[in-house]
Amino acid sequence: MEVANWMRSAGAKNIVLVGRSPPTTPAQELIDSWNAAGGNIQVVNVDVGDYEGVKTLLKMIERNPSLPALRGIFHGAGSLKDEFIPNQTEATFLATFRPKVMGAWNLHQLTRAHELEFFVTFSSICAIIGLQGQSNHAAANKYLDSLMAYRRANGLQGLTINWGAWAEVSHQTRNVRL
Numbered sequence: 001m002e003v004a005n006w007m008r009s010a011g012a013k014n015i016v017l018v019g020r021s022p023p024t025t026p027a028q029e030l031i032d033s034w035n036a037a038g039g040n041i042q043v044v045n046v047d048v049g050d051y052e053g054v055k056t057l058l059k060m061i062e063r064n065p066s067l068p069a070l071r072g073i074f075h076g077a078g079s080l081k082d083e084f085i086p087n088q089t090e091a092t093f094l095a096t097f098r099p100k101v102m103g104a105w106n107l108h109q110l111t112r113a114h115e116l117e118f119f120v121t122f123s124s125i126c127a128i129i130g131l132q133g134q135s136n137h138a139a140a141n142k143y144l145d146s147l148m149a150y151r152r153a154n155g156l157q158g159l160t161i162n163w164g165a166w167a168e169v170s171h172q173t174r175n176v177r178l
Contacts, residue, residue: 001027003074004034004041014040014067018057020047020099040066048077048103054110072118072157073111075144077103088136100140104147116157121148123160 077099123141151158
């Protein structure tokens with residue numbers, strides 16, 4: 001929602017918000033206000049970790065007459081499931097790893113032929129220094145960093161933002177304090 005708000009303030013009119021679950025009531029109210037102000041903000045429930053789901057999403061965007069061609073991607077999927085390494089199970093590892101890694105890979109694979117202006121992923125400082133109990137998160141974020149480097153090496157758009165620790169994030173105040 002922070003990125004969508006920033007994009008709207010920068011003049012973007014057409015935005016497709018994708019998530020595994022529907023927006024919260026406050027988020028939907030914000031989306032409705034953007035649309036009432038002349039935006040074309042569409043919400044689609046898709047798990048980007050599902051290849052076929054992303055394929056369907058991209059076809060929907062291409063076939064939607066109210067949307068222009070896909071111009072860029074912000075991939076901000078994240079889910080924390082902290083466990084110390086001896087306690088990590090396949091389930092806890094994949095809960096964090098799948099949305100970030102498989103989502104980024106699916107988006108990469110299915111948009112290579114698109115002329116994107118940007119492809120941005122949200123990584124974390126833990127990809128560089130690691131954080132206690134977040135081996136799955138560190139591995140997933142390091143993958144994002146590497147995938148964006150791979151894209152750039154192959155002449156494609158790619159940028160990863162390694163966020164530091166967040167003290168507070170709120171959709172109501174729209175402030176992020178680092």
